[in-house]
Amino acid sequence: MSFDEYEKALELCTYCPKLCRHTCPVGNAERRESVIPQAKMAMANLVRKGQVELTPETASVFYHCNGCGLCGEYCEHDVDVTPALFAARAEAVNKGMDPPSMKQFTDRFYARNDSLLHELHHTIEERFFVEEAQVAYFPSCDTIEHSPRVLHDTLKVLESVGVDYVALHDGEYVCAGYPFWAAGLMSELSFLAKEIASKLSNYKKIICDCPACVWMMRFLYPQLGAPISAEVLHVVEFMDNYAPRIQVSSTVPEAFYHDPCYLGRWLGVFDAPRRLMGRAVREIHEFTWNRERGYCCGGGGLVADNLPDVSAKIAQRRLEEVMRTDVPMVVSACATCERNLSQESGNVEVVNLMTLLARQL
Amino acid sequence: MAGSVRILQMTAPLTSADSRLAELRDALPDLRVSNHVTDRIAYARDLWPGGQIEKLAGKHAPEPPACVVWPKDSAQVVELVQWAKAKAGVGGDPVVLVPFGAGSGVCGGTMAGAGSVIVDLKEMDSVVRIEPHNNLVRAQSGIIGWHLEDRLNMEGLTLGHFPSSLMCSTLGGYLATRSAGQCSSLYGKIEDMATTMEVVTGTGEVLETGRDMGGGVGPSWTQLFIGSEGALGFITAATLKVHPAPAHRMMRGYGFGRVSAGCEAIRRLMQAGLRPAVVRLYDEFDTVMARSSAEKGSEADTLLDAISGRVKGSGAMPWLKRKALQMVLTRPDVTNRLIEELAPRISADGCLLVVGWEGDKRLTEVQARLGHDELMRSGGKDLGEEPGWHWFKNRYAVSYKQSKLFTSGAFVDTMEVAATWDRLMDLYEGVRKAIAPFAFVMAHFSHAYPEGCSIYFSFVGPATDPGQTRQQYDRLWRRGLTAATRAGGTISHHHGVGRSKAHFMTEEHGNSLRLLQTLKATFDPASILNPGVLGLS
Numbered sequence: 078m079s080f081d082e083y084e085k086a087l088e089l090c091t092y093c094p095k096l097c098r099h100t101c102p103v104g105n106a107e108r109r110e111s112v113i114p115q116a117k118m119a120m121a122n123l124v125r126k127g128q129v130e131l132t133p134e135t136a137s138v139f140y141h142c143n144g145c146g147l148c149g150e151y152c153e154h155d156v157d158v159t160p161a162l163f164a165a166r167a168e169a170v171n172k173g174m175d176p177p178s179m180k181q182f183t184d185r186f187y188a189r190n191d192s193l194l195h196e197l198h199h200t201i202e203e204r205f206f207v208e209e210a211q212v213a214y215f216p217s218c219d220t221i222e223h224s225p226r227v228l229h230d231t232l233k234v235l236e237s238v239g240v241d242y243v244a245l246h247d248g249e250y251v252c253a254g255y256p257f258w259a260a261g262l263m264s265e266l267s268f269l270a271k272e273i274a275s276k277l278s279n280y281k282k283i284i285c286d287c288p289a290c291v292w293m294m295r296f297l298y299p300q301l302g303a304p305i306s307a308e309v310l311h312v313v314e315f316m317d318n319y320a321p322r323i324q325v326s327s328t329v330p331e332a333f334y335h336d337p338c339y340l341g342r343w344l345g346v347f348d349a350p351r352r353l354m355g356r357a358v359r360e361i362h363e364f365t366w367n368r369e370r371g372y373c374c375g376g377g378g379l380v381a382d383n384l385p386d387v388s389a390k391i392a393q394r395r396l397e398e399v400m401r402t403d404v405p406m407v408v409s410a411c412a413t414c415e416r417n418l419s420q421e422s423g424n425v426e427v428v429n430l431m432t433l434l435a436r437q438l
Numbered sequence: 439m440a441g442s443v444r445i446l447q448m449t450a451p452l453t454s455a456d457s458r459l460a461e462l463r464d465a466l467p468d469l470r471v472s473n474h475v476t477d478r479i480a481y482a483r484d485l486w487p488g489g490q491i492e493k494l495a496g497k498h499a500p501e502p503p504a505c506v507v508w509p510k511d512s513a514q515v516v517e518l519v520q521w522a523k524a525k526a527g528v529g530g531d532p533v534v535l536v537p538f539g540a541g542s543g544v545c546g547g548t549m550a551g552a553g554s555v556i557v558d559l560k561e562m563d564s565v566v567r568i569e570p571h572n573n574l575v576r577a578q579s580g581i582i583g584w585h586l587e588d589r590l591n592m593e594g595l596t597l598g599h600f601p602s603s604l605m606c607s608t609l610g611g612y613l614a615t616r617s618a619g620q621c622s623s624l625y626g627k628i629e630d631m632a633t634t635m636e637v638v639t640g641t642g643e644v645l646e647t648g649r650d651m652g653g654g655v656g657p658s659w660t661q662l663f664i665g666s667e668g669a670l671g672f673i674t675a676a677t678l679k680v681h682p683a684p685a686h687r688m689m690r691g692y693g694f695g696r697v698s699a700g701c702e703a704i705r706r707l708m709q710a711g712l713r714p715a716v717v718r719l720y721d722e723f724d725t726v727m728a729r730s731s732a733e734k735g736s737e738a739d740t741l742l743d744a745i746s747g748r749v750k751g752s753g754a755m756p757w758l759k760r761k762a763l764q765m766v767l768t769r770p771d772v773t774n775r776l777i778e779e780l781a782p783r784i785s786a787d788g789c790l791l792v793v794g795w796e797g798d799k800r801l802t803e804v805q806a807r808l809g810h811d812e813l814m815r816s817g818g819k820d821l822g823e824e825p826g827w828h829w830f831k832n833r834y835a836v837s838y839k840q841s842k843l844f845t846s847g848a849f850v851d852t853m854e855v856a857a858t859w860d861r862l863m864d865l866y867e868g869v870r871k872a873i874a875p876f877a878f879v880m881a882h883f884s885h886a887y888p889e890g891c892s893i894y895f896s897f898v899g900p901a902t903d904p905g906q907t908r909q910q911y912d913r914l915w916r917r918g919l920t921a922a923t924r925a926g927g928t929i930s931h932h933h934g935v936g937r938s939k940a941h942f943m944t945e946e947h948g949n950s951l952r953l954l955q956t957l958k959a960t961f962d963p964a965s966i967l968n969p970g971v972l973g974l975s
Contacts (some may be wrong), residue, residue: 085845091493092844094485094542094837095606099584108508108560108580109472110541111480119498120476128496129479138476151605153838365588398592 080125080168083161087125089154090118097148097158102373103141103380106390112141114148114158121165136169137176143391144259144378145338150370159378166261175261178383182260186252193221193251200225201245205232210244213280214312217287218252219376220412227286227412230435231312237438238319243284248276253290258297259379270303278306284315286431288339288346288411289377295344311340312431313410317349323356325437331360331404332433335395335418336371337411350410350430357437362404364395374409376417392421399425408433458504458533458553465521470508470561478502481556484543486938487851490844491911495904503536503550508561512674515638518557519672519966523642526964536968537668539608540582544852545936547615547667547971559610562674565589574633574650576677579610595680598625598715601932602837610673615934616665618892620833622885623708624715624796627932629664631678637663639671640962650677662957667934668968670961684796688806689716691825692818693787697721698863700789701883701891703816705859707793708888712809716794717886718829721866723777724880724896725790728829764847767878767900774874787821792829849877849901849911853918857927858890865927866893872921873897876914885931892931915939935972943973 095115098104104113111120117138123129124136144159169175197216198206220227228245235243250273257266270293277283277294283305285291294309334354340346347368354361366372375381375391396418399407407422409415410430419427428436459473482499483489492500509515522533534554541548550556562578565586569575570593577586583604590596600619601607611617612628613635619625634648647659663670694700700719707714720728766773793813795806814820843850853873857865866881873879877899885892899914901907915938919929923945930939935946943951951973958965958974969975 088845089841092490092841094603094840095540096834096837097605098540099582099605105582105585108558108563109477110506110538110558111474111476116476116480120479123479123498126496128498129475134475137474153835154841365592401592 080121080164083121083164084125086154086156086158086161087118087122089156090115090158091122096153097151100147100151100370102143102145102147102375102391102394103384103387105394106375106387107141112138114142117142117162118156118158121162124165124168131169131172131174133169133174133176136165136174139165139169139261140176140179140379140383141387142378143338143373143375143380145373146342147338147370147373150342163258163261166259167263168261170261170263176383179260182256183262183265186256186265189218189222190249190251193218194249196225197221197228197245197251201228201232205245206247207244208247210242211281212243213246213277213283213307214243215246215248215253215277215283215285215290216251217285217290217412219416220286221251223416224412224429224432227415227429227431230429230432231286233435233438234316234323234431237324238316238322240319246277246280246283248273253285253287253293253298255287255289255293256379258293259377267301267303270298270301274298274303274305277309280307282315283307283309284312285309286312286412288337288344289413292339292343311344311346311410313340313350313353314344314346316353320349320352320356323353323434323438325357325434327437328357328359329406329433329437330358331362332358332406332408333362333364333399333404334367335364335374335407335409335414336368337409337414338371338373338377340410341371342369353434354408354430357433358408362402364398374414374417376413381413381417388417389421392417396422396425458555461525462505462507462521462555466514466517469514469518470510471505472507473505477506478550481506481538481541481558482550484541484546484548484936486544486546486549486936487849488546488908488911488938489549490840491849491901491904491908494844494849494901494907499550501549501551503554503556504552506538506556506558508558510561512562512636512638512644512672515557515672515674516642516644518555519638519640519642522555522966523640523964526966533966534969535966537610537614537672539580539611539614540606542603542607543611543615543934543936545615545930545934545938547934547936547968549937549970557672559672559674560608563608566675568593568595568680570595572650573680574677575680576675577609578675579608579613579673581609583607583609583612590680591683594683596683597631597678598681599628599631600833602834604834609676609678613664613673613676614667616932618885618932620718620884621715621794621796622932623717623887624713625681627885629661632660632664632676633679634660634677635663635673636675637671637673640964640967645671652679665934667936667971669958669971669974670967672967681797684715684802686799686802687715687794687796687830688802688823689792689794689826689830690806690810690823691821691829692791692793692813693789693821694719694791694818695788697789697866697883699817700791701859701862703791703813703818704883704886704891706816707809707812708886710808710812712805712812714793714805714809715796716792716826716829717884718792719883720790720792721881722789724882725788727880728790728792728882764900764902767848767898768902770878770899771875773878774870777878787819790821790825791818792826794826794830843898844901847900847902848898849907850896850898851911852933853895853897853915853922854892854931854933855895855922855927855929856885856890856892856931857925861926862891862893865922865925868921868925869893869895869918869927872917873914876910876917893927894931916941919945937970940971940973
């Protein structure tokens with residue numbers, strides 16, 4: 078959707094008495110009124126109506142959004158802030174008014190992609206890259222970069238339940254393009270989506286370890302004219318059917334489960350990870366803000382790249398509740414969450430669900 | 439950044455702020471400060487509907503602040519005050535410090551002016567300590583109400599303070615405006631909850647106004663600063679009474695033929711010594727709005743459907759509804775008369791009274807049974823649990839209607855006044871009559887006490903001509919508050935005074951206003967703290 082198509086949402090937010098402000102991880106971290114969802118949307122509206130000039134300065138607040146979508150859970154008008162602000166970012170890009178931090182983003186994206194692709198082939202044995210497979214595992218950039226162990230652990234858990242027919246996707250990309258969407262680089266995203274969709278449509282089923290990749294392929298790609306005929310699942314969704322087959326040799330006493338925004342709120346997957354986690358953890362602790370109202374780790378929306386201090390504060394806030402207990406572990410199902418939370422977790426271990434299962438086999 | 443962005447309708451050029459920023463950075467290098475253009479717009483004012491009407495005319499930040507600061511502790515607030523005082527002492531461009539919590543006030547209590555410095559207190563948002571044994575919590579004033587309640591709930595406690603702005607307001611804001619929550623009849627208003635506060639006055643002094651244990655001897659300095667709206671000092675922390683989170687909750691609805699009968703029933707309920715958590719009596723039209731608040735869709739639809747006897751399924755297009763709404767609101771006097779005629783037919787059960795009880799299970803059940811008997815003796819019709827739980831489920835929904843109405847070409851506002859029981863109906867009729875020529879008006883009665891009750895008027899007026907709308911809006915408020923004071927009512931119950939009601943402080947306080955002026959001179963001799971609120975310069 079173009080920026081102007083969000084007129085109704087932007088107008089509603091402009092006159093709203095800030096009824097979602099308590100949810101915004103960025104607003105809470107910065108304590109800054111201009112970056113709460115209502116104010117960001119109002120600024121976008123002022124720019125849309127030409128009442129405030131679009132400049133890198135005014136556009137900068139559009140980038141103070143995790144894209145977590147928690148604000149929408151409290152909106153009676155069902156306003157979806159994330160796509161509206163990402164469209165505002167696209168408008169800034171189109172007018173050459175994106176903030177300096179976003180310059181050369183495309184070059185950086187592809188340089189990272191190529192580096193991680195190399196890393197992937199270095200990490201995983203070639204026997205797992207099979208062209209003729211019907212089910213492909215599409216590993217994500219953050220997993221390869223920050224949690225390469227998850228790749229091995231996922232394959233190990235799959236094998237343990239008798240799923241030996243999954244091959245790693247042997248393509249040119251290790252990212253479905255969420256960073257392009259969040260950067261407002263829609264033409265780059267469109268190109269990438271079509272490239273990936275054409276390759277992945279050869280499979281019957283795609284499983285990803287990144288919830289954002291799943292959401293992009295399942296919901297955004299069709300809007301970009303790049304539908305994928307294969308069924309796209311998060312690894313947790315795929316594994317859910319095999320949960321009873323998981324045989325662990327030991328269990329850990331207790332751990333918190335952190336709902337990744339895209340797996341939970343965006344894809345609606347809440348119970349499957351808890352069922353899987355229940356195979357390896359005797360007591361699952363819930364955060365006060367959980368499931369649909371789960372609080373972001375701070376890793377989304379390019380905030381971790383552009384505003385690392387803000388991102389760190391968000392992670393600290395998420396972990397405050399854990400820190401008040403003696404529970405030694407937080408489990409998640411997203412490499413971005415794992416990375417962001419573990420940077421602030423001190424003695425508390427943040428572990429990917431697949432790693433936890435593999436460890437307890 | 440320098441902030442040289444072009445903004446239409448802004449009277450003060452944004453570049454004028456640079457000197458203030460430089461001065462602040464030079465004097466207080468550790469203080470977080472910004473003059474970013476987006477901050478100057480976002481902090482320009484609170485949610486006073488008068489400002490929202492100006493937004494409709496494209497005036498989003500007519501007088502933005504010079505900059506925004508975020509002190510991290512009371513020591514930095516002291517430094518800031520000392521700096522502003524020193525600036526005032528040397529003459530020249532005066533510095534004004536305007537406290538800012540979350541900016542949800544609706545009376546213009548937080549309005550920037552040219553050259554002003556907004557003091558955002560949200561860096562001070564910690565829960566300092568929770569004392570379950572003493573039923574107390576100590577928290578810094580910048581904490582968002584929702585977050586404070588969340589934190590207490592984790593310990594099995596509640597503050598019991600649930601304003602409809604819970605998600606977008608701060609503890610400091612509650613204390614500065616004498617806020618009330620939806621359960622005030624049980625837990626009290628914020629002034630009943632605070633035992634002591636830390637305040638940085640306009641002299642730069644840090645005061646602890648009382649002790650953790652309430653009572654004490656001599657005048658209560660805590661009560662002196664509650665409701666001071668940033669004119670006497672910055673409230674930086676407070677100790678508050680808390681309660682065990684309710685183990686049991688019961689909700690129920692009752693119908694009363696006329697609003698006066700409902701009020702009489704509430705009076706008897708409260709004077710019988712019962713303490714419901716929730717008591718809300720809606721007048722005939724507000725009853726319809728309250729019972730439909732869960733239905734998503736256009737508020738214009740609800741309003742029009744209600745006015746037209748809830749005839750649905752007309753298939754009208756949204757733009758037609760919008761036009762129809764504007765037409766209806768063009769002659770609010772006629773609409774109000776029409777509603778008065780239609781009211782009994784609109785709501786078959788008459789006026790809805792929602793009553794809620796909570797706390798210990800046995801105590802709650804006993805109170806609910808006694809309350810039920812009392813309400814039935816008062817002529818109430820038992821509507822069962824559904825209306826009560828419907829209200830509970832949608833208790834924060836009403837605020838969402840604002841943006842839909844504004845974007846439909848209308849303005850919306852509320853006026854909360856209070857009176858003793860003997861004057862309550864005069865207050866209701868008087869204010870209603872005064873507002874009726876300007877806006878479509880409805881009301882509910884809540885925040886009940888043994889001695890009286892508050893009335894919460896909601897009104898919707900036409901905003902098709904932004905210039906004229908503001909004039910009409912101001913006239914409405916003048917007439918409404920004049921009627922309130924003539925009927926022996928207060929000019930506010932829990933929204934505060936701000937700038938919008940400042941002209942009526944004499945009527946409210948009489949000769950005692952001199953005492954307030956004396957206190958202002960004592961605590962803020964340089965006149966640097968939020969001038970304009972409470973009628974103080």
